Amino acid sequence: MSDTSWKPDLSARSGPKYLSLVRAVREGVRSGALPAGSRLPTVRDLAWRLSVTPGTVSRAYQIATQEGLLEAVVGRGTFVASRTQRFGPTEPLYSQPSSLYGEMPGVVDLRSPQLPDVGQTKALAHAMAEAAADLDAHYLEYPGLRRDYYCREAVLNWFPEACSLDGVITPEDIVLTHGGQNGINVVMQCCLRGDRPVVFVEELAYPGFRHAARLNRAEVVAVALDDQGMIPEALDAACRRHRGQIVCITPDAQNPTAVRMSTERREAIAEVARRHDLQIIEDDCYTAPVTGLPSLRAIAPERAWHVTSISKTISAGLRFGFVVAPEGMGEAGRLAAQHGFFGLSRPVTDIVTRLMNSGEAMRLRYSAQEEMGRRLQMTLQALGDQDLSWLPGLSFVWLKLPLGWRGSVFARMAEAEGVLVRSADEYVLHDGHAPNAVRIAMAGGVPEEQFNQAIQRLKRLLERQPTDLPV
Known part of the structure; x- marks a missing residue:
């Protein structure tokens, strides 16, 4: 293949451009669009075609070379490696793109x-049948800001008695969302101001944080981690360099490093947030078992937004999550959700209410x-x-x-x-x-x-x- 004809389409791919380009190389090799021995465009040429920096292309080529997909020949350029070079004589080569792996046997x-x-399908079928039996004229109306109160009241059952949030929050603090990611986006829509706001995230963090920030035209700044998660001193230094508005943290089960913040660390983070007037998004979507540690919402109830969902424990397909807003901010959060999607559908809130009130959810x-x-x-x-x-x-x-x-x-x-x-x-x-x-x-x-x-x-x-x- 000529080095002047390959131009992958990265427009529909999410995440960093260099990773999108690596995936495009993988898929091109698997599909045959990039046959073995063909020469790829030079770094500067492909960067110009894709409207990215040369560093982006260089990094992607480097990763693909480390993976054995490409080989760099001094003085000649970058080439697609042969099958034997990539996998050895006995290694399997999958021809389907990664998006189809879920349908491939053995993968x-x-x-x-x-x-x-563990019983979700049966419980959901029962809750759906009960909801259908009670169907009435309310299904002809928009959900509205007040009509989901019954569901907001029910989700308080999600917090065990030992949880530090229990007894502190009310239905007025709850904002219902289409899952945790939607909850993060709703909070950012509610809190971010200005043409180019700044959002702080952990240097290794759930990608949904930066996706939501970019949807809201925010600059994303990484903050260093240690074996307890985000370092307060690093957050303080970042705040001094950038005028941030939100910090995103996962204190109970940091994703992806699986570390947990101590109470002292949580209090230190909250103090930095107060000093620089930051809002806190506390991600609790993995809902690890009760730890006995106070949530950031309990430590800083005036500025912490506690985001969670049932996607990791009951049903990802139901798309149900909720946010515990800071004190007095529940109505503002619900208004942002109302402007975004007019509230959750009545069937979803009916089903979840039955699961929560019956004890099935827990x-x-x-x-x-x-x-x-x-x-x-x-x-x-x-x-x-x-x-x-x-x-x-x-x-x-x-x-x-x-x-x-x-x-x-x-x-x-x-x-x-x-x-x-x-x-x-x-x-x-x-x-x-x-x-x-x-x-x-x-x-x-x-x-x-x-x-x-x-x-x-x-x-x-x-x-x-x-x-x-x-x-």
């Missing part, structure tokens, strides 16, 4: 947690966490000699790779073995530094035997030295 997706069915939540705990134990038994970060009941682990491995290379080699994991590259900003690590999610939706086989494949891969792998 186990450990990129995002998949819910096990039963299903703990049953799902128990099942995920069994998958976690299987993972720890197989990979316990590795550098893992994990929390009881959490549905993912963070694997810091042995010396010599790169996150992107390990993810690529695991993919060749039929196991999909997330490289650290997916959690950093485009100009950030990705550690040599991957996130492994608990696949509750696949049989235990198949899940265990996938973990064993990762174990065998880790036992190989990176220098012994085909390049």
Whole structure:
């Protein structure tokens, strides 16, 4: 293929441009659009065609070369590597793009947690039948700012008695949303002001934070982490350099590093937020078991927005989440939601209300966490000699790779073995530094035997030295 004809379309891809370009290379190789031995455009030429910086293309080429997809020949350019160079003579080559992996037999997706069915389908069917039996003329009306009160009241059952939020919040503090990501977006719409506001995120963070920030025309600034999450001094320094308005934090189960903030750290973060008048988005969507630690909403009730959902424990398809707004800000949050989507649909609020009031929601939540705990134990038994970060009941682990491995290379080699994991590259900003690590999610939706086989494949891969792998 000529080096003047390849121009991938990155417009529909989310995330950093360099990762989008890496995915385009992968898909081009698999589909045959980039045949072995063909020369790719030069860095500057492709950067000009795609309207990106040369550094973006250079970084993408470097990752694809490390993965064995490309090879750089001094004085000649960058070429698509041969099949043997990429995988060796016995390695499988999947022809389908990554988006179709979920439909491919033998491939186990450990990129995002998949819910096990611990009774959700039966409980949802029962709640739907009850809601249908009570259907009335209210279904002909818009939800409205006040008509979802019954559901807001019901979701207070989501907080166990031991939770520090219990007894502190009221239905007036609740904003109902279409899942946690929508909740984050609603908070940003409610709080961000100006032409180019600034949002602070952890240097390794859930990508949805930066996606929501960019939708709201905000600049995203990364803040350093340690073994307890965001460092207060680093946040304070960032605030002095940038006039930020929101800081996004995951204190109970940091995604992706699986660390937890102490009470002292949470109080220090809240103090920095007060000093610089920051609003806090507290992400609690993974809903780890009750820790006994105070939430940021309890420590800073005047500025913390507690975002959670049922997507990780009951149903991702129902698209139901809610935000506990700061004191006195519930109405403002509901107004932002009303302007965005006119409130949640009546069938969804009816179904969720029945699950919450009957106690089924909490039963299903703990049953799902128990099942995920069994998958976690299987993972720890197989990979316990590795550098893992994990929390009881959490549905993912963070694997810091042995010396010599790169996150992107390990993810690529695991993919060749039929196991999909997330490289650290997916959690950093485009100009950030990705550690040599991957996130492994608990696949509750696949049989235990198949899940265990996938973990064993990762174990065998880790036992190989990176220098012994085909390049």
